[in-house]
Amino acid sequence: MRFLTAGSRAVLIEVDGLDQVMELHQSLHRSPAPGTVEVVPAATTVLVTFDPAVTTRERLTADIADIADRRPSTVPPSDQGLVEIPVVYDGPDLAQVAHSTGLSIREVVRRHTDARYTVAFGGFAPGFAYLSGLDPLLRLPRRPVPRTRVAPGSVAVADQFTSVYPSRSPGGWHLLGHTETAMWDVERDPPALLVPGRHVRFVQVLV
Known part of the structure; x- marks a missing residue:
């Protein structure tokens, strides 16, 4: 997982592939890092925008890394929201x-x-x-x-x-x-x- 600067209010996270994108997006959706404004997944990256009044880029990347280390439990798809x-x-x-x-x-x-x-x-x-x-x-x-x-x-x-x-x-x-x-x-x-x-x-x- 590699963190890149994306403007003054965003971090771009590069991962190894789509499975990791979906896993990270799921983790950040369930437990967003403090200051997160939006999480935008793509094929091999996840863009996280943040509020600089709440957090810093350094604090955000540390929080995201910590969240990513907590492997999410595998939940089979349900018909709720299908x-x-x-x-x-x-x-x-x-x-x-x-x-x-x-x-x-x-x-x-x-x-x-x-x-x-x-x-x-x-x-x-x-x-x-x-x-x-x-x-x-x-x-x-x-x-x-x-x-x-x-x-x-x-x-x-x-x-x-x-x-x-x-x-x-x-x-x-x-x-x-x-x-x-x-x-x-x-x-x-x-x-x-x-x-x-x-x-x-x-x-x-x-x-």
Whole structure:
């Protein structure tokens, strides 16, 4: 774990990978260091902003190191706070994903809906959440040529993640289907439906 200065009111913590990011984020969410304002996870880093009227950078880094040393107990995901996202599996890449993985279309859908996901971090666009927990057999590299436009609500997979496009945008992920559930709504608090640490399950809708 490496601490880096990020402006006058933040510390950037580099770790070895996504598992450590999620573990540290969970620890700092459950037991925030005094003076913490916000904790923002990414793929290999965690950004912690702080109030200099409450703590110093040196004190904060020491507190975070102490919290990180207390290994959190493993708590299996529960249905409390679980976000269920209804999906129609009619995506333009569904058949190609089945072909590339050697699975049937039905098996691709089953494996995508059977998994329990955790929001690892957000990025790319407001409301775009990277969900960890994707079945290893569904892990494919991004498309060699991204689409110039992907419709909002598109449910997709790429690498070790699955996600839902919150708005119309370019994108290189494999599209499995679509949902009508809004990922981003400025009238909602918070606007993002999927925030780091939240558990998610996709539910197939038959049409």
